[in-house]
Amino acid sequence: MRILVLGGTVFLSKAVAVQAMERGHDVTVAARGESGQPPQGARFVKLDRDNPGEGLAALSRETFDAVVDVARIPAQVKAVLAALADRVGHWSFVSTVNVYADNSIPGQHPGNGKLNDPIDEDSTDPDIEVYGASKVACENLVRSAVGDKAFIARPGLIIGPGDPGYRFGYWPDRLAEAGEVLAPGDPQRLVQWIDVRDHAEWIIDAAENQVVGTFDAVCPPVPFQRFLDGVAEGMGTTPEFTWVDQDFVQAHEINPWSGEQSLPMWLPLPEYAGMLTHDVTASVAAGMRNRPVAESAADWYASMKDKPRDPQKGLTRAREAEVLAAWHGRDKS
Ligand SMILES: NC(=O)c1ccc[n+]([C@@H]2O[C@H](COP(=O)([O-])OP(=O)(O)OC[C@H]3O[C@@H](n4cnc5c(N)ncnc54)[C@H](OP(=O)(O)O)[C@@H]3O)[C@@H](O)[C@H]2O)c1
Structure with a gap:
């Protein structure tokens, strides 16, 4: 498959690109190249999503079997959807469990959890205070543009090799x-939690098997x-x-x-x-595995x-x- 990873220079999105290449897929990663190096063997397209210009225009002349996006800024997600939605077979969007409005209720899942109100779909606000509301808006944009081919994953804490944070370490x-x-x-x-490699594998499995829907991405x-x-x-x-x-x-x-x-x-x-008690029965049934x-x-x-x-x-x-x-x-x- 031809797979486009929007990101691919750090942690999860890089693990997705590595995993896709290990399975023999043809991988393009598109980013600024500021967070790290793209993985060896991937084609790199320089793209600044705050100022997409020619980088996005070039991608929009191509077709991909699958796209994987990890962005958190709705305006960035809207722009890639406008450019690529019609030229893609499957679309994975990495969201977060921070979309849920009430962190006190155990057993939530996408079928029952109330979400934060979305921020404006043209928002460019990077503030961590609006992270959950921004991801809700991003999810909504993905659903309305490519809902019939979208796999939306909501990870909690992502752990494992290459983790740039220290919440697990x-x-x-x-x-x-x-x-x-x-x-x-x-x-x-x-x-x-979820191991970065388990999450990456699930995203590629979803693209290969055309899995669609919204799922929490954490272990039982x-x-x-x-x-x-x-x-x-x-x-x-x-x-x-x-x-x-x-x-x-x-x-x-x-x-x-x-x-x-x-x-x-x-x-x-x-x-x-x-916060750490999501019901992931549907995620396991949809192929999530946890080491x-x-x-x-x-x-x-x-x-x-x-x-x-x-x-x-x-x-x-x-x-x-x-x-x-x-x-x-x-x-x-
Ligand atoms: N870490 C956790 O525990 C955790 C928990 C829940 C959810 N999540 C979600 O999981 C995902 C993690 O993704 P990740 O590991 O790849 O980390 P990330 O830090 O979200 O990665 C962002 C990627 O996007 C690229 N990027 C950032 N700004 C850009 C811009 N203006 N133009 C083009 N590319 C840009 C970065 O590359 P350049 O900087 O090189 O451009 C990098 O490759 C995110 O969606 C995050 O919200 C993470």
């Missing part, structure tokens, strides 16, 4: 050191304890987990999810009870060998030791 790094580890909240609370929910055990298995260590209840974690100003002094994959309940987290962790860690970590990201070891000491001393005060 904290745990392999921390569990590689083993010892006593601060584990936040209820060990039975559920979490979800797993208790946090099993997630951590899996990461530890991938690191080949046996840490001693000390589960510290949510109120105590919050009282000690540990941040959820990401950033400075945070514990990634941890979100406060009940306000985020729906063990031990493999994702080991491969991420290997991909980061000798690479610097941002010291501002995640809970520092010093702060973790202070909070653990306070937890153990709580009954003595």
